[in-house]
Amino acid sequence: QVQLVESGGGLVQAGGSLRLSCAASGRTFSSYAMGWFRQAPGKEREFVAAISWGGGRTTYADSVKGRFTISRDNAKSTAYLQMTSLKPEDTAVYYCAARRVGISEDQYDYNTWGQGTQVTVSS
DSSP: OOEEEEEOOEEEETTOOEEEEEEEESSOGGGOEEEEEEEOTTSOOEEEEEEOTTSSOEEEOTTTTTTEEEEEETTTTEEEEEEOSOOGGGOEEEEEEEESSSOOSOGGGOOEEOOOEEEEEEO
């Protein structure tokens, strides 16, 4: 089992960029697929992006395709979410999550979650 800690959130103007990090403890990070999800106030948590254990496969929500990039560095036990061209509607708490099997867009497939990091995009 890994433990996850997100960082890198903050306040940014529309059109700006942020990079979120998800640091994992434990020695088996490389065997986990990783996902990023977000939850805006008053809304359900939604899928953002996911990456396979080796980094060879990625998938994105349509709303972030072309603007966000998920990546991972297994040597550093860290996953990343590079966010560019940010919009006010990207404002949310962003969570990273891990699962032992393959890549998935379904939050219920993930059994390990971080505490979340706030991203606020001003117009």
